[in-house]
Amino acid sequence: MSASLRPAIVSPGGTLEKLEAAVRFGADEVYFGGKTHNLRSQSGNLSLEEIDRACAFCRERGVKTIFLLNSFLHEKDIDGARACIDEVRSFPFDAYMVSDPGMLVLLRECGVETPVHLSTQMSTLNRLAARFWERQGVSRIVLAREVTLEEIRSIREHTEAELEVFVHGALCVSYSGRCLLSRFLSGRDANAGSCAHPCRWRYALVEEKRPGHHLEIIEHARGTEILSSKDLCLIERLPEYIKAGVDAFKIEGRMKSLYYAANVTRVYRQAVEVAASGGDYGAHLPRWMEELELLSHRPYTADLWNEFEGMKFEGVPYIRSALFLGYSLGQGRDGTEVRVKTHNPVRTGETIEAIYPPDGNAPGGGFFRVLEINEDEKSVAMAQPGRVYLFKLDKAVRPDAVFRKRADIEMERDEC
Ligand code: SF4
Numbered sequence: 001m002s003a004s005l006r007p008a009i010v011s012p013g014g015t016l017e018k019l020e021a022a023v024r025f026g027a028d029e030v031y032f033g034g035k036t037h038n039l040r041s042q043s044g045n046l047s048l049e050e051i052d053r054a055c056a057f058c059r060e061r062g063v064k065t066i067f068l069l070n071s072f073l074h075e076k077d078i079d080g081a082r083a084c085i086d087e088v089r090s091f092p093f094d095a096y097m098v099s100d101p102g103m104l105v106l107l108r109e110c111g112v113e114t115p116v117h118l119s120t121q122m123s124t125l126n127r128l129a130a131r132f133w134e135r136q137g138v139s140r141i142v143l144a145r146e147v148t149l150e151e152i153r154s155i156r157e158h159t160e161a162e163l164e165v166f167v168h169g170a171l172c173v174s175y176s177g178r179c180l181l182s183r184f185l186s187g188r189d190a191n192a193g194s195c196a197h198p199c200r201w202r203y204a205l206v207e208e209k210r211p212g213h214h215l216e217i218i219e220h221a222r223g224t225e226i227l228s229s230k231d232l233c234l235i236e237r238l239p240e241y242i243k244a245g246v247d248a249f250k251i252e253g254r255m256k257s258l259y260y261a262a263n264v265t266r267v268y269r270q271a272v273e274v275a276a277s278g279g280d281y282g283a284h285l286p287r288w289m290e291e292l293e294l295l296s297h298r299p300y301t302a303d304l305w306n307e308f309e310g311m312k313f314e315g316v317p318y319i320r321s322a323l324f325l326g327y328s329l330g331q332g333r334d335g336t337e338v339r340v341k342t343h344n345p346v347r348t349g350e351t352i353e354a355i356y357p358p359d360g361n362a363p364g365g366g367f368f369r370v371l372e373i374n375e376d377e378k379s380v381a382m383a384q385p386g387r388v389y390l391f392k393l394d395k396a397v398r399p400d401a402v403f404r405k406r407a408d409i410e411m412e413r414d415e416c
Pocket residue numbers: 171172173174177178179180181182190195196197198199200
């Protein structure tokens with residue numbers, strides 16, 4: 001397989017800054033939504049001005065844009081969806097992503113000829129369904145997460161449509177994300193993009209005559225996460241999926257951090273490059289796995305379908321082995337000075353780690369000592385989160401670096 005025919009890496013663009021980081025770190029395609037009609041209404045999403053900037057940024061770099069119109073429509077939503085299409089149709093997206101067939105109908109009624117991808121939410125699991133969607137004009141099908149490798153091979157033989165699968169990120173315990181738990185417990189509808197993730201909450205038992213007396217459910221030392229699933233990680237099995245004929249690998253995580261989007265993207269980009277060019281995949285795998293362990297995650301599983309068969313109730317605590325510190329906005333007076341937008345505190349004198357966009361097959365980067373931190377030309381002892389500082393480092397760093405600090409922390413709750 002030539003490098004140009006390798007599967008695409010499709011990365012999340014939850015915000016404009018995350019989208020740009022994913023592109024710099026190797027995404028072939030990015031998916032993102034506007035303020036309405038996509039399934040991540042809590043992830044930030046892009047304003048019309050940001051959509052315009054995202055399209056221009058991606059075009060300049062030869063990266064494709066997939067715009068999400070993947071919420072399910074009630075009768076009352078149809079006019080709003082039509083208005084949304086009218087609002088965004090002039091942007092040069094490479095594809096739209098839909099879940100609801102009604103949205104596909106609306107796009108065509110509005111005269112939009114842009115290719116349409118079908119979301120995993122439609123649970124495509126077999127060749128008959130794939131051919132049905134192909135006949136409806138869908139050019140790419142994001143298969144259900146529940147599909148097996150064997151089923152992918154069979155579907156591949158029977159359809160010309162491109163096939164995309166999720167390779168990394170959070171899973172739902174519900175079937176293809178169809179779940180009413182969040183709506184029932186918090187009023188936030190998962191099928192409208194507002195899931196509050198109650199499956200990740202900790203639960204206790206209460207006996208009806210003793211309200212307020214919580215009986216702990218003990219699954220492991222820290223309590224229980226009885227409803228929570230592991231995270232998907234297919235890096236070890238990627239070559240099998242490439243051989244099965246998958247055209248695109250999707251990374252979940254529009255609500256995760258910029259560091260997450262950048263690092264997962266670069267690891268999978270390197271992995272598909274090596275696999276598709278016949279390189280020594282096994283030799284690189286430990287290094288890629290190490291990088292994926294340095295992301296906030298729950299314990300990984302390589303196979304959703306078999307996960308539940310082998311489940312041993314060991315719990316799925318949230319693991320964070322590295323802290324996202326910030327990212328470079330560019331160089332200062334020389335290579336040792338870098339302007340950093342911070343995400344967590346950084347102190348003068350501490351050692352931080354930089355990761356770099358893919359360049360070759362090994363994740364690049366290095367460790368740096370922070371010699372000085374300046375804000376508005378004034379030296380400070382500590383950089384606060386969410387601001388821009390000038391860092392003076394002990395040696396030159398790349399101007400497109402993302403910074404982290406290694407740690408060994410088990411998180412109480414999701415945090416990216
Ligand atoms: S509550 Fe959990 S299982 Fe249900 S949709 Fe949300 S993330 Fe998925």
